[in-house]
Amino acid sequence: MQTEAVARAWREGLSVAIATSAYGLSFGALSIASGLDVWQTIMLSALMFSGGSQFAFIGVIASGGGIAGVASAAMLGLRNALYGMSMRRVVQPRLAMVPLAGHVTIDESTAVALAQSEPRAQRVGFWVTGVGIYLGWNLATVAGALLGDLMGDPKQWGLDAAAAAAFVGLLWPRLKARQAAAVAAASAVLAAALLPVLPSGMPVIVAAAVGVVVGLTNWLGPKHASRLPDGGEGHARAARADGAGRGAGEAAP
Amino acid sequence: MTLWHLILLASIAVLAIKLLGYAVPPRLFEKPRPRRTLELLTVSLLAGLVAVQTLGGDAGLVLDARIPAVLVAAGLFAVRAPFIVAVAAAAAVAALLRQVAGFA
Numbered sequence: 001m002q003t004e005a006v007a008r009a010w011r012e013g014l015s016v017a018i019a020t021s022a023y024g025l026s027f028g029a030l031s032i033a034s035g036l037d038v039w040q041t042i043m044l045s046a047l048m049f050s051g052g053s054q055f056a057f058i059g060v061i062a063s064g065g066g067i068a069g070v071a072s073a074a075m076l077g078l079r080n081a082l083y084g085m086s087m088r089r090v091v092q093p094r095l096a097m098v099p100l101a102g103h104v105t106i107d108e109s110t111a112v113a114l115a116q117s118e119p120r121a122q123r124v125g126f127w128v129t130g131v132g133i134y135l136g137w138n139l140a141t142v143a144g145a146l147l148g149d150l151m152g153d154p155k156q157w158g159l160d161a162a163a164a165a166a167f168v169g170l171l172w173p174r175l176k177a178r179q180a181a182a183v184a185a186a187s188a189v190l191a192a193a194l195l196p197v198l199p200s201g202m203p204v205i206v207a208a209a210v211g212v213v214v215g216l217t218n219w220l221g222p223k224h225a226s227r228l229p230d231g232g233e234g235h236a237r238a239a240r241a242d243g244a245g246r247g248a249g250e251a252a253p
Numbered sequence: 254m255t256l257w258h259l260i261l262l263a264s265i266a267v268l269a270i271k272l273l274g275y276a277v278p279p280r281l282f283e284k285p286r287p288r289r290t291l292e293l294l295t296v297s298l299l300a301g302l303v304a305v306q307t308l309g310g311d312a313g314l315v316l317d318a319r320i321p322a323v324l325v326a327a328g329l330f331a332v333r334a335p336f337i338v339a340v341a342a343a344a345a346v347a348a349l350l351r352q353v354a355g356f357a
Contacts, residue, residue: 023337040260047264050271052299057263059302063309066254070263072298077267079295082288084274085281093275102272158347161319164306165326165343171299172330174292183293184300191301196313204301211297215290 005121013112013128020051020108021136023166027054028144030163033154034062038145045141049134050106052076052170056204059163065201072204083110090114090122104130179220186210318356322347 024045031041036058044054053073060069084105090113093101109130116122151157175181187207194203214220254262281287307323308314322343329339350356 019335023340026337026340036256036260040256043260044264047261048267050267052295053263053267056298056302057260059306061256061259063305066259070259070266072302073263074266074270076295076298077270079291080267080271081274081277082291084271085277085279085283088275089279098275099272102275103268105271105274156348156351158318158322158344158349158351160306161322161326161347162340162344164303164319164323165340166336167299167303167306168323168327169330169336169339171296171303172327174296174299180293180296183296187297187300188304191304192308192314195305195309200309204298204305207301207304208294208297211293211295212290215293216286218286218289221289 005116005118006124009112009116009121009125010128012115013125014132016108016112016129017132017136020133021140023051024137024140025144025147026162026166027051027058027137028141028146029148029151030055030144030154030159030166031058031141032145032148033151033159033163034058036061038142038149041145041148042138042142045138048073048077049103049137050077050080051137052107055163055166055170059167060201060204062163063200065199068199068201068205072201075205075208079107080105083107086110087113087126090119091126092123101126101130104134106130106133108133177222179214179218179222182220183211183214315357318347318350321350 027045028041031044031054032038036044044057048054048057050073053076056076057069057073060072084102087101087105087110091101104127109126112129113122113126116125148154148159151159154160171184175184187210190210191203191207194206197203198206303323307319308316310317325346326339326343329342334342347356
């Protein structure tokens, strides 16, 4: 019984890892298009290792922002702290392993771990997914960066549109609730309206206030909030439902 | 600050935040309000980035081939296409519109 659950954790972890790693290719190419060089791109995937934050950073840098890129990446990374809190109990890493566990604590590893039915399978799911994506994502980043280097003018290949589409893909699975959809719409309109007024990178940060205000006041929200974080729970269900296809397609590391 | 400084600063910040999750008492964020706020902050940031990446340009707001490309990608995400397929489709649509239809 136990070995079957563990085997399933391996299967789910590996399939999510493979599917997620594949779009490290798009990150690598887009990073080059944003003006980073190959080594800078590789460094982001190795050291930052959080897809949403990485895409945000290169997006703001591409539009001419500087420190605003750091702020955007850090704010998008805040949810990883939430995942860490639940993974600390699920994974129970030894002290020496905490830095490694922390580094691979991302949407997917959290989701696959939470989708498993017993403690040992949860730990296996976390490590297989996290380490698997770390290796695959970094390899794919190198390949994508080298490819991007060969491509020349990013606009000619539509890479600027691809960058925008990447954010749509990261956002999409988080829009199931009415409250989230309303926040997304308001934030997008506000950011667009601020584009001609504020320096590069700042419209996104100011628009983020919408999420904070609605979150604190629970405006438009359900009366009873769920116990699990939306991201974790939603992705966990998705990862469980059909492994590689949906669970990985939905979120970024 | 050079680009390298920004990269290192941002990377260290993101890594430190991850490790923070293992260090702080879980009670702090177990309540619905901080959880909800963090989730909606993520939604808000991503939506802002969609807008800026789709419409941003030298003259503030720029309407070009990115708009139809992003709409196509959104349609593909809606029918549960894999991430990389939708992103590649957006690139193809924008590239084609620029090559063939003379879009900006």
